[in-house]
Amino acid sequence: MxxxxxxxxxxxxxxxxxxxxxxxxxxxxxxxxxxxxxxxxxxxxxxxxxxxxxxxxxxxxxxxxxxxxxxxxxxxxxxxxxxxxxxxxxxxxxxxxxxxxxxxxxxxxxxxxxxxxxxxxxxxxxxxxxxxxxxxxxxxxxxxxxxxxxxxxxxxxxxxxxxxxxxxxxxxxxxxxxxxVTPIPPRKILVLGANGQLGRALRAEYGDAPHIEYADRASIDLATNDLATARRWRDYGTIINAAAYTKVDLAETPEGRREAWAANVTGVAALARLATENGITLVHVSSDYVFDGTLDRPYTEDDPVCPLGVYGQTKAAGDAIVSTVPGHYIVRTSWVIGEGNNFVRTMASLAERGIDPKVVDDQVGRLTFTEDIARGIRHLLGGRADYGIYNLAGSGDPRSWADIAREVFHLAGHDSGRVTPVTSEAYNAATDGTAAPRPRNSVLNVSKLESAGFSAVDVETGLSRYLHG
CATH class of the missing domain: 2.60.120.10 (Jelly Rolls)
Structure with a gap:
């Protein structure tokens, strides 16, 4: 009844x-x-x-x-x-x-x-x-x-x-x-850009579990017309987009501009469409370059974007697209350091080779290590945090690039006084004006992510561990 x-x-x-x-x-x-x-x-x-x-x-x-x-x-x-x-x-x-x-x-x-x-x-x-x-x-x-x-x-x-x-x-x-009985496995996690700095950190974080897939550009081309049929997408629960065009200076050239927009906007739009149609959570890694760096305080997730250069413009456009996906995490980070070529490796190499660099001292931010980004992404997904934008950067006091270079020299056993601080204008003049505009303030407020239970490593500790293993 x-x-x-x-x-x-x-x-x-x-x-x-x-x-x-x-x-x-x-x-x-x-x-x-x-x-x-x-x-x-x-x-x-x-x-x-x-x-x-x-x-x-x-x-x-x-x-x-x-x-x-x-x-x-x-x-x-x-x-x-x-x-x-x-x-x-x-x-x-x-x-x-x-x-x-x-x-x-x-x-x-x-x-x-x-x-x-x-x-x-x-x-x-x-x-x-x-x-x-x-x-x-x-x-x-x-x-x-x-x-x-x-x-x-x-x-x-x-x-x-x-x-x-x-x-x-x-x-x-x-x-x-x-x-x-053969158990039903969890929905798959697909990591794009798996051979990049962050992609390699995500490989280390997630390992070789059967439901984790790693793909580079050769295996999944976001610009292809048959992307919708490239996988049985309903079997996927999450796509982590660690792929991006990141050549900040080359993005200012005609060819670089086209490549940046294709990878960071057109490709992201294809991902967003797939995620929306198939109920997939889309994790998208963004950048401090979506801001112009003119604020006198750390940037929050709610601050309006105002990028200076082409790279930042494409990242801001990609963020706007991803924000339309019902299940999305936009992880905004800064000054990324991981496996491969990067600023810290370059400074350590210069120190060893006896070369005394000139490094800008009027751009301020915090280093972010890729293992922290990978760990933070897993924390957001595993803890089912509210969807939205999260700033993720190293903890500790903000520093300039010159400060970091001096610290690298010191940790590598060399005289930090060999690093000469210069202004952004002087540095750009030395490169014949080919350097892209960069935000002077790249400091991100990470309190939202900390309230979700995650903290990145202190930059000093992370830098020492990165250089010495």
Missing amino acids: TEYGKQLGVTETNIPGLVVFDLPVHGDARGWFKENWQREKMTALGLPDFGPVQNNISFNDAVGTTRGIHAEPWDKWVSVATGRIFGAWVDLREGPTFGAVFTTELDPSKAIFVPRGVGNSYQTLEPDTAYTYLVNDHWSPDAAYSFLNLADETAAIEWPVPLADVEISPKDLAHPRLAD
Whole structure:
């Protein structure tokens, strides 16, 4: 008997992400009415905005019709239009809750959200039962499915009607026991720009887990027309975009300008479109160059962008595009140091070779080590921090490039007095004016990320560790 007049409500279960909803059903002598799926109200109660693309109905004539246990690589919103079922759900995802079981009855006044990888099954308790479900992906023969036998002794589901007395398909009867089930893996993480400074740090952070993929420009070209079919994108949960055009000075040339806009804007737009269409979280690494550096305080995430040069303009445009993706993290960083050629390596090399450099002392910021950026990205994703922009930079007092050069000389065992400080104007004149404009103040306020539980290494400690291993 359908219960009328309930309030819309949520009940958590012992299976993470499996959530039961009470649905208000309004009835009179003519019948009843309910809002079976109401995005605004249900997401306000914590239901993922899972983006259904298909609605299916399974009609069952007789009491005891039994189907399952099927785990699919998509989310489902399960409800009953007429009749009543006994439902059983088994967690078949990789992880500590693999094999966990939850059972309940559903009538038109209840529904359940079944996350990707949780095995779904039911048995009808009334004749003429219409079982209906929304899914957020289309069926595909290439998708990874898992199945569990309805009579599995470990799950030990207490079916109201004994399985020996009900209609079950031969295929369902042949499904494996729990010990032989292939768990559904998590949605994949794709790292782009995997051979760059940050890409190598992300490789070190995430390792070789089966659900992590690394790609360089040769394996995924963001400008290609068939990018949408290059992968089964619904199998991906996150794309980390560590790829970018970063040749700041060359970006001011005609050829460099074209390449910068192609990589940092056109390519990012393709990623944003993929992420939006497939429910993928997009992590995009940005730069202090989106600011002109004229403020007399550290820049916050809410400060308006005002880039000086072409590189900064393309990064600002990319940020604006990524901000339209429902699930996005824009990680803004500064003065990046990692494996490969960079300012610190150059200064250490000059010190060893006996060359005394002239280094600008009127541009101020903080070094950021790639291992910290990789660690911070993982922290945001693992902690499910609120989507948005996060500044990520090293901690400690801001310094000029000349200050850092002197510290590198000192740590390398050389006289820091060999470094001569110069103004940006003098440095640009020495390069025949080919240097791109750079912000004088690149200091980023990192309090938002710290409030999310992450702190980067102190620059002094990080610099010493970087140089000495």
